[in-house]
Amino acid sequence: MKNLPPLNYIRSFEASARHLSFTRAAEELGMTQAAVSGHVRALEQYIGRPLFHRAPRSLSLTEVAASYLPTLRQALAQIDVATGQILTVAHRQEVTLACPASLATNWLPPRLRAFSAAHPEVEMTVLATIWSETSDLIADLRITPRHDSQPMLGKSLGREELVVVCAPEFLTGALALKTPADIRHRGLIHVLGRQEHWQAFARHHGLTGLPLSEGLKTDSSNVALEMAIAGLGCAITLASLAEVHLKRGLLVAPFPEPIPSGWGYDLHSGEVGPTRASEKLRAFLLAGLGP
Numbered sequence: 001m002k003n004l005p006p007l008n009y010i011r012s013f014e015a016s017a018r019h020l021s022f023t024r025a026a027e028e029l030g031m032t033q034a035a036v037s038g039h040v041r042a043l044e045q046y047i048g049r050p051l052f053h054r055a056p057r058s059l060s061l062t063e064v065a066a067s068y069l070p071t072l073r074q075a076l077a078q079i080d081v082a083t084g085q086i087l088t089v090a091h092r093q094e095v096t097l098a099c100p101a102s103l104a105t106n107w108l109p110p111r112l113r114a115f116s117a118a119h120p121e122v123e124m125t126v127l128a129t130i131w132s133e134t135s136d137l138i139a140d141l142r143i144t145p146r147h148d149s150q151p152m153l154g155k156s157l158g159r160e161e162l163v164v165v166c167a168p169e170f171l172t173g174a175l176a177l178k179t180p181a182d183i184r185h186r187g188l189i190h191v192l193g194r195q196e197h198w199q200a201f202a203r204h205h206g207l208t209g210l211p212l213s214e215g216l217k218t219d220s221s222n223v224a225l226e227m228a229i230a231g232l233g234c235a236i237t238l239a240s241l242a243e244v245h246l247k248r249g250l251l252v253a254p255f256p257e258p259i260p261s262g263w264g265y266d267l268h269s270g271e272v273g274p275t276r277a278s279e280k281l282r283a284f285l286l287a288g289l290g291p
Helices: 007-019 022-029 033-047 063-091 101-106 108-118 180-185 196-205 221-229 239-247 276-286
Strands: 052-055 058-061 093-100 122-129 141-147 155-165 188-191 216-218 234-238 259-269
Touching: 007 022, 007 033, 007 063, 022 033, 058 063, 093 101, 093 276, 101 108, 101 122, 101 221, 101 239, 108 122, 108 276, 122 276, 141 276, 155 196, 155 239, 155 276, 180 196, 188 196, 188 221, 196 234, 196 259, 216 221, 221 234, 221 239, 234 239, 259 276
Parallel strands: 093 122, 093 141, 188 216, 188 234
Antiparallel strands: 052 058, 141 259, 155 234, 155 259
């Protein structure tokens, strides 16, 4: 690179050529007019050719300058892009969050949207786990379901309540759900392994004779919610999982009185030590920020 002139000479020439003014180039570059003019003259001496036709009140490019300028601009643009990429990598932060799949599908997305808006420098990876199973992949933070009878892990994100949900049309017509007892006419949707949720509903409202073993069954809370949206019956689930569907009007809660579930979620460190990114996400979630 024995023919490479100083970068300041090139920057001063490019700005002067773009503005056709040493004064405006100096304002853009934060230099004096004399410094910019001096850089241009030094570049002209370096290449041994004039770059501007100088008149008392105007500048114009010489033929040499007009042919030289596009190559210089391309080189400056490449330097700018390459430097920007390095700076982006240097400032980029990453965090991996392991979270139950149902929570990651329903509760987490609007909160991640708010977090990303507040911290665009942080790149997120979400690992979906199945209920209490742990992922083989390493995570910075984990959200883990915990029953009230179990010891706390890290910090609590709050305790969960049960909510009965159904399609909006279940609130009208001859079989409209007006009281908890009316639910026997609409059919129950069961999540395998969570049969105690309907038992808690019956106990809370003092109901007997509910068909607690009858109706559609699935091993997924998400599938149960989709079945309810399709009008296949009433589902009972943790409030956080139904939140987004209720806000969108896809489901309604005919009996808004909350029922304690005995479950909640804890936020705790994963297999990786604390990082700037993980601490930002931890603080955001614990503060209850977002929707």
